[in-house]
Amino acid sequence: xxxxxxxxxxxxxxxxxxxxxxxxxxxxxxxxxxxxxxxxxxxxxxxxxxxxxxxxxxxxxxxxxxxxxxxxxxxxxxxxxxxxxxxxxxxxxxxxxxxxxxxxxxxxxxxxxxxxxxxxxxxxxxxxxxxxxxxxxxxxxxxxxxxxxxxxxxxxxxxxxxxxxxxxxxxxxxxxxxxx
Ligand code: HEC
Numbered sequence: 078x079x080x081x082x083x084x085x086x087x088x089x090x091x092x093x094x095x096x097x098x099x100x101x102x103x104x105x106x107x108x109x110x111x112x113x114x115x116x117x118x119x120x121x122x123x124x125x126x127x128x129x130x131x132x133x134x135x136x137x138x139x140x141x142x143x144x145x146x147x148x149x150x151x152x153x154x155x156x157x158x159x160x161x162x163x164x165x166x167x168x169x170x171x172x173x174x175x176x177x178x179x180x181x182x183x184x185x186x187x188x189x190x191x192x193x194x195x196x197x198x199x200x201x202x203x204x205x206x207x208x209x210x211x212x213x214x215x216x217x218x219x220x221x222x223x224x225x226x227x228x229x230x231x232x233x234x235x236x237x238x239x240x241x242x243x244x245x246x247x248x249x250x251x252x253x254x255x256x257x
Contacts, residue, residue: 119160123164127209130154131154155198
């Protein structure tokens, strides 16, 4: 019995010694930029570069397709899609990630961005429009839940979130209703 106990104590001492020798690991990521900065400078411009090449705009003169007409135009849309796809991953870095719903929506944003990239590569305008509407819903879902200024009864602070022009929004609603 005595011997067993001393072996155990020695073992414990060895474990403690090893643990105390472990140096703290340097952080792999520098997440000093707040989420707001990543939204405003990466995710938002990326989404708009993609949306700006999807669907059509209507004004008094009639409706005009936003489909790119140059290789630069297609590239800009694809760049935007990648910014959104990787933006979803950025929301999952330590210090930014919140709860299960946040994880779900961040992953969804990445899926939407990847689908957007694929649609641009295929130069499939209809698909780009459909994916764009889906992506928009992901932005709204996350903002409704996590941006305090957008919660019911909250006092608005700062600039409001950008919204689609009314005609585009109407078409999106019609599109989503048709899909259900
Ligand atoms: C995983 C959650 C999440 C997703 C998905 C998300 N956002 Fe955000 N977004 C936030 C949070 C949280 C804030 C507020 C950050 C703050 O104020 O600290 C924000 C703020 C913003 C703002 C700044 C609003 C202001 O205060 O003026 C913009 C612009 C924005 N998001 C655009 C987008 C776009 C576009 C998408 C979709 C392509 C998107 N976001 C998707 C969480 C998200």
